[in-house]
Amino acid sequence: MLFPYRALRQRCESVLEELALPRSASAHELCRYVARRRGRPIHLYPLPAQGRTDGTCGAWIATDTDDHVFFEPGTTRPHQDHIILHEIGHILLGHHRPLTDDTEPVRDVLPDLDPRLIRRLLRRASHSTRQEQEAEMVASLILSGVLRPTYLNAHGTAKTVERALGLHAASGD
Known part of the structure; x- marks a missing residue:
């Protein structure tokens, strides 16, 4: 089910405006900035x-x-950045799901972590819930407005890729 696009986008934009993300060349730099801001x-x-x-x-744990x-290591760097930013979206929006006694996914990823220490756990596999759609929107907004990855700019293809993805359709670029 898709949730009303306009309300979804406005909520995500307001969270990002409050955070005042700086332009950055990598998702890793943005994570460091978000970490500092959140303490x-x-x-x-x-x-x-x-x-x-x-x-x-x-x-995200x-x-x-x-x-x-955590991000998929067997994919392209741009896709890894999108996955990381999607998880950052969950963090910024305060998403969570109730924890159950099923700690198997956590033990798979962090075998040395005591499951009693976990406060929130979200795994990304589909985009059918409002939380998943919001996290996707945050990742997309960051990628289109804040992140200027060097792997795109180095080959002069940033504008071509952005146009192909429809990221400049509204602005007329």
Whole structure:
């Protein structure tokens, strides 16, 4: 189910405006900025193979003190950035799902972490819920407005790719 686009976009834009993200060349730089602003470290990890068995390509695990973001290592750098920014979207929007006694996904990804320390756990596999759609919107807004990755600019293809994805359709570029 798709949720009303305009309301979804406005909510995400307001969160990003409040944060005042600087222009950046990488998702990793933006994570460091978000971590400083929130006063909580964000750790980035490749998602282990055991954690990808159900189609999951990204995950966020929050403890009392830190955030742990996982991304699919076997994909392109732009896709990894999108996955990371999607998880950052969950963090910025305060998303969560109720924790259950099923700690198997956590043990697959962080075998040394005591499951009792986990406060929030979100895994990214589909986009059918409002939280997933909001996180996707945040990632897309950051990619189109803040992130200027060097892997696009280095080859002079940024505008071509942005046009192909429809990111400048509204502005007339």
